[in-house]
Amino acid sequence: MSSRIEILNDGGYRSDGRRQYELRTLTIDLSPQGSGADGSASLTHGLTQVSVCVFGPREAKMRSQTFHDRANVNIEVSIAAFSASERRRRGKGDKRILELSHTLKSTFEPVIQTSLYPRSQIDIYIQVLQQDGGLLQACINATTLALANAGIPLYDFVCAVTGGVHSTSLLLDLTLLEENDLPNVTVAVMPRSGKVTLVNMETRLHVDRFEEIFRLAGEAGKVIHGEMKKAVRDRTEQLVGAMQSIGRPLAGADAVDNEY
Amino acid sequence: MASTFISKAEKSYIQAGLLANPPRRADGRSLHDFRTISLETGVAPLSNGSARLSLGQNANGGTEVMAAVKLEVENVDNENAVDGRIACSVSCSPSAYSHLSSGALDDLQHDLTAVLHQTLSHPSLHPKNLGIIPRKKAWLLNLDLLVLADAGNIYDALFMAAKAALWDTKVPRTRSVEYKSPKTFSSASGDMDVDQDTTSGFDTRKVSNAVDFELPDYWDEGEVLDGRERWPVAITLNLVPTIHFLDATIQEEASCSSRLLFVYSYESTSSPTIQSMRTLGSGELTMPHLKDLVKEAEKYTKDMVASLTGKLVDEDLRRNQKARDRFLSRK
Numbered sequence: 001m002s003s004r005i006e007i008l009n010d011g012g013y014r015s016d017g018r019r020q021y022e023l024r025t026l027t028i029d030l031s032p033q034g035s036g037a038d039g040s041a042s043l044t045h046g047l048t049q050v051s052v053c054v055f056g057p058r059e060a061k062m063r064s065q066t067f068h069d070r071a072n073v074n075i076e077v078s079i080a081a082f083s084a085s086e087r088r089r090r091g092k093g094d095k096r097i098l099e100l101s102h103t104l105k106s107t108f109e110p111v112i113q114t115s116l117y118p119r120s121q122i123d124i125y126i127q128v129l130q131q132d133g134g135l136l137q138a139c140i141n142a143t144t145l146a147l148a149n150a151g152i153p154l155y156d157f158v159c160a161v162t163g164g165v166h167s168t169s170l171l172l173d174l175t176l177l178e179e180n181d182l183p184n185v186t187v188a189v190m191p192r193s194g195k196v197t198l199v200n201m202e203t204r205l206h207v208d209r210f211e212e213i214f215r216l217a218g219e220a221g222k223v224i225h226g227e228m229k230k231a232v233r234d235r236t237e238q239l240v241g242a243m244q245s246i247g248r249p250l251a252g253a254d255a256v257d258n259e260y
Numbered sequence: 261m262a263s264t265f266i267s268k269a270e271k272s273y274i275q276a277g278l279l280a281n282p283p284r285r286a287d288g289r290s291l292h293d294f295r296t297i298s299l300e301t302g303v304a305p306l307s308n309g310s311a312r313l314s315l316g317q318n319a320n321g322g323t324e325v326m327a328a329v330k331l332e333v334e335n336v337d338n339e340n341a342v343d344g345r346i347a348c349s350v351s352c353s354p355s356a357y358s359h360l361s362s363g364a365l366d367d368l369q370h371d372l373t374a375v376l377h378q379t380l381s382h383p384s385l386h387p388k389n390l391g392i393i394p395r396k397k398a399w400l401l402n403l404d405l406l407v408l409a410d411a412g413n414i415y416d417a418l419f420m421a422a423k424a425a426l427w428d429t430k431v432p433r434t435r436s437v438e439y440k441s442p443k444t445f446s447s448a449s450g451d452m453d454v455d456q457d458t459t460s461g462f463d464t465r466k467v468s469n470a471v472d473f474e475l476p477d478y479w480d481e482g483e484v485l486d487g488r489e490r491w492p493v494a495i496t497l498n499l500v501p502t503i504h505f506l507d508a509t510i511q512e513e514a515s516c517s518s519r520l521l522f523v524y525s526y527e528s529t530s531s532p533t534i535q536s537m538r539t540l541g542s543g544e545l546t547m548p549h550l551k552d553l554v555k556e557a558e559k560y561t562k563d564m565v566a567s568l569t570g571k572l573v574d575e576d577l578r579r580n581q582k583a584r585d586r587f588l589s590r591k
Contacts (some may be wrong), residue, residue, distance in 0.1 A: 034408065035411060053353075055355075078351070080326070080404065087330040089349070123354075127406075129326070
């Protein structure tokens with residue numbers, strides 16, 4: 001009967017009404033954003049909202065940053081000042097932002113087939129619009145989708161999810177409230193090969209629990225992969241439909257609602 | 261503004277089109293037509309007021325701006341300061357200016373911030389209800405604007421988004437708390453007492469000895485900013501000698517020698533005031549010409565303010581009354 005918010009109540013429900021292994025609503029928008037981006041994606045995990053634009057492969061702004069045998073992947077993260085409950089302006093040199101972009105870079109460099117584009121640069125600009133836990137996972141999933149949308153060859157999707165442990169019960173896809181209270185770990189998997197590209201943990205977790213949560217997050221990554229694949233396929237079908245409808249007589253009401 | 265480089269040939273082609281009779285623009289608009297404007301308020305749930313605005317939509321995307329207001333409590337040190345403070349900042353997403361280096365992007369952000377902050381934090385526009393405890397505590401209004409995409413005419417978009425977010429802003433109600441020394445009883449010395457009057461925090465006529473404040477539970481998020489009709493709108497007149505045109509795309513901006521930015525505030529529709537005015541670009545202008553342009557700009561902003569206010573009232577209805585009706589009629 002306490003007025004404190006319970007992380008997991010006796011009925012097995014979490015503070016936002018989800019079950020233990022239930023993920024938050026995932027929405028994906030692959031329509032073009034930014035000024036002339038080659039690929040973009042806007043993704044929400046519940047109330048966390050991230051928008052990513054990919055430019056490239058293109059000529060690097062600075063020659064010195066290029067490599068003769070592969071493309072340079074440049075990731076810039078910016079967090080809107082109004083995204084969290086307390087206003088905070090984070091500049092480019094902010095430690096947290098540098099850390100986040102470095103983590104993302106090391107996650108995506110082995111996944112992008114950079115050797116196909118020597119002496120060029122791939123710019124990935126991430127804009128965080130709202131934060132409610134699971135920032136890293138949202139950034140990773142949105143970046144994968146934006147890269148796929150830009151037509152950049154990847155070895156596999158990268159699907160990330162956060163898992164936490166509340167005493168002995170495991171929770172998936174944590175909100176900010178849960179993230180602040182529980183030991184949590186973010187796992188990014190490549191579902192086709194089953195490889196793991198990132199495990200990130202900033203809290204302490206008992207080693208016995210680690211294996212369980214690690215496996216569970218891997219499973220959840222596959223579920224997210226299904227959703228992401230569906231979004232990419234739907235978008236592609238829409239574009240193919242729009243392309244094919246060009247030059248044909250209008251066949252009644254089935255004209256595709258296209259942006260091109 | 262954004263240094264898009266276009267060739268001499270392209271520049272003269274665009275100029276010739278604009279000067280032709282009838283004028284021709286790449287997207288088929290006439291000289292004084294705007295692109296479609298879409299506006300939505302209440303887009304950032306964690307802010308006190310927010311709006312998202314996009315100007316035109318096509319394959320290259322339009323100009324897209326997000327604005328959000330956040331209120332913070334601030335201690336007032338200066339004895340004769342006005343209640344409350346407004347701070348504006350503009351940040352540009354690198355995805356809107358992918359051709360700019362990070363240094364150039366910082367400069368651009370700084371330029372845009374300067375124009376917005378100077379105009380919107382001017383005392384003539386200052387809302388009266390930003391005070392909490394006179395000469396002790398006040399709200400600091402942070403207006404953050406985020407440029408998500410730039411396809412030309414960024415100033416007009418920024419000012420419109422700012423107006424929408426400020427219109428949408430709700431200031432939480434406060435109630436001041438003071439210590440009253442007991443005059444009749446001696447038992448309850450230094451007892452804390454709460455006034456019954458909920459508006460006393462804003463009452464600056466009588467000298468209050470309030471020391472702190474509390475937020476009473478109330479059914480809404482607070483009251484709207486005072487004088488929200490006053491927030492100005494901007495219009496950029498793009499000048500190609502002998503004519504001017506509105507709502508330029510990036511290519512059109514790059515092909516006209518100078519641009520004029522007017523910021524008008526309409527407290528009432530009959531008496532607008534110019535809050536700010538700048539020339540952008542390198543061209544020059546004669547005084548009589550400028551006088552004509554001021555009149556023209558006034559005419560355009562009048563229409564703009566009327567339709568923007570109409571839309572904002574619609575948005576208020578959509579988010580409050582209609583949402584309530586939908587909630588009541590739900591199955």
